[in-house]
Amino acid sequence: MQKVFVLDTKGKQLDMCHSGQARRLLKAGLAAVYKRFPFTIKLKQEVSNPTLQPYQLKLDPGSKKTGVAIVNQTTGEVVFAAEIEHRGQTIKSTLDSRRAIRRNRRSRKTPYRKPRFNNRTRSKGWLSPSLLSRVANVETWVRRLIKLCPITGISLELVKFDMQLMQNAEINGVQYQQGQLAGYELREYVLEKFQRKCAYCGKRNLPLQIEHIVPKSRGGSNSVTNLTLACEKCNLKKGNKTALEFGYPKIQAQVKLPLKDAAAVNTTRWAIYNKLKAIGLPLETGSGGLTKFNRTLQDLPKTHWVDAACVGKSTPSNLDINKVIPLQIKATGHGSRQMCSMDKFGFPRTKAKAGKKFFGFQTGDMVKAIVTGGKKVGNYTGKVAVRTSGFFNITSQKTTIQGIKYTYCKLLFACDGYSYSYMKGEWRSSRP
Ligand SMILES: [Zn+2]
Numbered sequence: 001m002q003k004v005f006v007l008d009t010k011g012k013q014l015d016m017c018h019s020g021q022a023r024r025l026l027k028a029g030l031a032a033v034y035k036r037f038p039f040t041i042k043l044k045q046e047v048s049n050p051t052l053q054p055y056q057l058k059l060d061p062g063s064k065k066t067g068v069a070i071v072n073q074t075t076g077e078v079v080f081a082a083e084i085e086h087r088g089q090t091i092k093s094t095l096d097s098r099r100a101i102r103r104n105r106r107s108r109k110t111p112y113r114k115p116r117f118n119n120r121t122r123s124k125g126w127l128s129p130s131l132l133s134r135v136a137n138v139e140t141w142v143r144r145l146i147k148l149c150p151i152t153g154i155s156l157e158l159v160k161f162d163m164q165l166m167q168n169a170e171i172n173g174v175q176y177q178q179g180q181l182a183g184y185e186l187r188e189y190v191l192e193k194f195q196r197k198c199a200y201c202g203k204r205n206l207p208l209q210i211e212h213i214v215p216k217s218r219g220g221s222n223s224v225t226n227l228t229l230a231c232e233k234c235n236l237k238k239g240n241k242t243a244l245e246f247g248y249p250k251i252q253a254q255v256k257l258p259l260k261d262a263a264a265v266n267t268t269r270w271a272i273y274n275k276l277k278a279i280g281l282p283l284e285t286g287s288g289g290l291t292k293f294n295r296t297l298q299d300l301p302k303t304h305w306v307d308a309a310c311v312g313k314s315t316p317s318n319l320d321i322n323k324v325i326p327l328q329i330k331a332t333g334h335g336s337r338q339m340c341s342m343d344k345f346g347f348p349r350t351k352a353k354a355g356k357k358f359f360g361f362q363t364g365d366m367v368k369a370i371v372t373g374g375k376k377v378g379n380y381t382g383k384v385a386v387r388t389s390g391f392f393n394i395t396s397q398k399t400t401i402q403g404i405k406y407t408y409c410k411l412l413f414a415c416d417g418y419s420y421s422y423m424k425g426e427w428r429s430s431r432p
Contacts, residue, residue: 002325003079005040005148006031013150014043014050016079036366036413037420038080038327040148055079057145057281058155058315059138060291060308061272063088066138067304070149076316080149081305081326083423084137087333088130094336095129104346131268137331139275146281153282155312158269161189162287185289190227199251200234209235213243213252225255286312294319326423334417335363358386359406364415369394369408376404383419384409 003016017025022041025031034042053072060067063086070080127135145151162185190210197204199211211230214220217240228251230238243251276283294310295302298319305326309319335356343349356362361384369380382396391403 002323005035005038005080007034007040007042007148008047008050009043009045011042013052013146013148014047015053016055016149035148037329037418038082038145038148052150054152055149056153056155056312056314057142057149057151058308058311059142059272059276060157060304060311061134061138061269062304063134063268065304066134067306067308068141068145069305069309070145070151071309071316071319073152073314073316075320076318077320078305078309078324080145081309081321081324082141082329083304083326084141084418085328085330086134086137087331088134090333091130091133092128101342101346108346125271127267127271131271133331134268135271135275138272141329142276142279146279151281153284153314154276154279155284155286155314156269156273156276157288157291157307157311158273158285160288161185161192162289184293185287186224186227188289188292189224190229193255194229197229198231198234199228200230200238200246200248203231206231211235211238213255215240215242218242228255284312284314328421328423330419330421332364332417332419334415354388358388359390361386361392361406361409361411362415364419365411366413366415367392367394367409368412369404369410371404371408376401380404381412 002019004019004022006014006017006022008014019039022031022039025043026033026041030045031041031043034040053074056071056073058069058071065086066084068080068082068084069078071077072079142154187210191208196208198206198208208229208231211228211234212220212222213226213228216222220226220242228243238246243249273283273285290313291307291310294315295306298310298317300306300310300319300321303326306321309315309321339352340348340350361367363385365384366382367384371377371380380394380396380401382394385393385395386406387393390406392406392409393400393402394404394409
């Protein structure tokens with residue numbers, strides 16, 4: 001059964017409860033709906049000395065989507081899961097089009113305006129607007145969730161490979177064993193570095209072995225810089241020779257180059273890390289190798305939110321993902337600041353915007369309209385598109401109905417820059 005966020009009378013976070021229990025409380029009038037997405041109720045009666053479970057908020061930031069999971073550390077249950085879809089591409093394309101319009105205008109035969117004084121500098125931690133929006137999305141959601149749930153710590157996947165751990169692997173020996181993390185991480189690193197193909201014959205899709213460039217019998221070490229991939233055939237053929245003697249001098253040079261994004265991970269994740277550190281909760285970081293290790297060990301499907309649940313050393317060994325219905329959160333932004341849209345010649349195509357809110361509603365708000373009279377009798381729930389006339393469009397999952405008068409509309413959820421839907425079980429099919 002899906003879990004629901006609960007707040008007490010003063011808005012303090014309590015343990016999450018079952019959706020059935022929430023329904024009973026709402027029905028009995030002991031609680032009220034506080035927020036629809038994520039579903040939160042607020043109790044109307046005092047709770048004395050509540051005991052709180054340890055909840056860990058876990059994040060797996062990606063370029064298109066970020067996985068979010070809240071895990072009850074004692075039971076191992078994933079109590080909340082979500083995937084945040086970022087709007088990086090949208091931001092880039094709107095900025096591109098704005099740039100094109102401005103350039104176009106400057107190059108036209110219009111009254112000459114002197115170029116602006118070049119006083120624009122980029123500060124040190126500068127991120128492009130599309131990357132910045134990803135960071136802001138993640139921070140927004142972390143801050144929202146800690147207001148709804150008594151989170152005790154945050155886990156963040158920060159690096160792809162844990163270089164420190166691999167250094168230790170050198171000492172322990174790298175013979176790959178299922179269940180040994182250091183060896184696993186090292187193997188993943190070598191696989192990534194040599195693009196999952198035999199370094200000698202270049203074949204893919206066949207069992208590959210970790211191979212020593214200078215053989216162990218001749219003093220070769222287990223260090224990352226002495227390992228490559230080989231198919232069984234090449235490995236046998238190479239035998240006791242070094243890669244150089246075997247006729248592959250390039251491999252020895254290639255192996256010395258560091259993997260580009262292994263140590264220096266993408267700047268976005270560091271920016272997220274710094275933002276989360278400022279929040280003040282204990283922050284744990286993990287590597288992508290560890291995430292995959294945790295996930296494969298428990299035989300879980302690969303989705304963004306399951307990956308999030310597997311981030312970090314604190315991951316319980318009995319993760320229970322079956323009760324949760326993940327929330328799909330899509331960043332939509334807060335509309336455009338452009339006063340009117342242009343035609344292809346750069347001339348205004350529409351009237352200037354008269355405002356954002358009309359009759360108390362804003363485009364993107366979720367409303368319920370119960371129309372009792374006229375041609376459009378019926379119940380409509382969905383997103384509203386406001387019109388100055390007061391006759392709105394309501395878009396539900398199936399259709400759009402036009403011309404619903406604002407007096408029939410009741411606000412369910414004010415637009416907050418995100419749109420929501422539930423992932424009903426489709427992720428289950430991705431189970432290996
Ligand atoms: Zn081969």
